[in-house]
Amino acid sequence: MKEGKIDRADRKSIRKRKRMINTVVDFITDLCPREFKSREELLSALKEIEKSGFQVSYSSEEVVDVYDVIDFISNASEETVREILEKVNRNLRKMEDEWKIAKQLEERLNKDAPVGLETEIHDFARFGKNFWGIKVTVGANTYLFWFEGTLEELTEVLLEERRMQEKDIVKCPFCGEMHLRAYAMKYLDRCSCGARIVHETVRDTSGWSRELEMLWHEGCSTLGIPVPMEWRRIHIDKFFENVKYVGKGTTNWRMWFVKEPWQLRKPKS
Known part of the structure; x- marks a missing residue:
């Protein structure tokens, strides 16, 4: 019975650690968007946020602020820090790749666009081979939506929206x-x-x-x-x-x- 209780406690602790790691990774990715090589670099960037007086309570899988994140990274094992670094850097590389695609899409949509019907992509994410999330302004309208299909199909949907506004x-x-x-x-x-x-x-x-x-x-x-x-x-x-x-x-x-x-x-x- 005691072993069962210990196992449950261990599993709960492991789940909490995993949630905290994911939250810390999200916090760093959003607020310190650059690649890092060490614990020291992470702490230095976080302490800059602390010095600025910028207050934010970040809710992902756990609710944290910059002090919680600094404390967690300061006391984390080398293995945990490596995991955080790998995940943060992987997220940032993914975001960079997504933004390159977004800029190419934006340029294509703005080619030969009438004045007033310019396209601006505000947020762009790729969740699978043909699954996208996008916030985009086309002419006078702003849209936030998920799209399942190829990039070519997404481009055509946005071009069709522009064509409709051209007739307005x-x-x-x-x-x-x-x-x-x-x-x-x-x-x-x-x-x-x-x-x-x-x-x-x-x-x-x-x-x-x-x-x-x-x-x-x-x-x-x-x-x-x-x-x-x-x-x-x-x-x-x-x-x-x-x-x-x-x-x-x-x-x-x-x-x-x-x-x-x-x-x-x-x-x-």
Whole structure:
């Protein structure tokens, strides 16, 4: 019976050590992204983080901070330190290889891309021969997703997204000038006729966005009237004559053209 209890305690200790090693490896890989050759190099890099006053509680398989990691490495056996070094360096080499693929993919996607429809890869990981994780901005949209398929197939999916946005043209309601929606969102504040181009950058489930609230306050303040209590339920372009809604198109964000002077919309006779 005693032997069984000892075996269970040993197994628990081994599992805890393994979890701690994995957490320490993740911590170092994320916060000290370079290859290391010795315990001393690891401790030196970690002490630089400690000196900077940067506070982080890192949760992987265990919750640790920089002091926990320094203490663990300082007291670890040579065998454990070797294991940590091997895993950290292997992770970093993998990340470097992944980033090279990401940069090549980005260059390919940006070849001949219209202005406003550039692609930027923020995060990229390879989990198997044909299994990828990617966070990418294509034109006006940002996506985070897993993809199962070849790199060529992933490239085609992203190119198709770009092609869809290329067809998303918005027409100024005041002068009729045509704009690529993604280009207008990224680079234009105004149409050539002087109309402001306003689009959302964030929106909650109630329909609130800071840009929409800004327009309501600006319009009502200019005209010397109170903002309606139920403004979130009112279509702003049905309230003001000089605000025109042009939809969301292929994006998740509403867009308006606004041309001064501010005017209340006249009721239909």
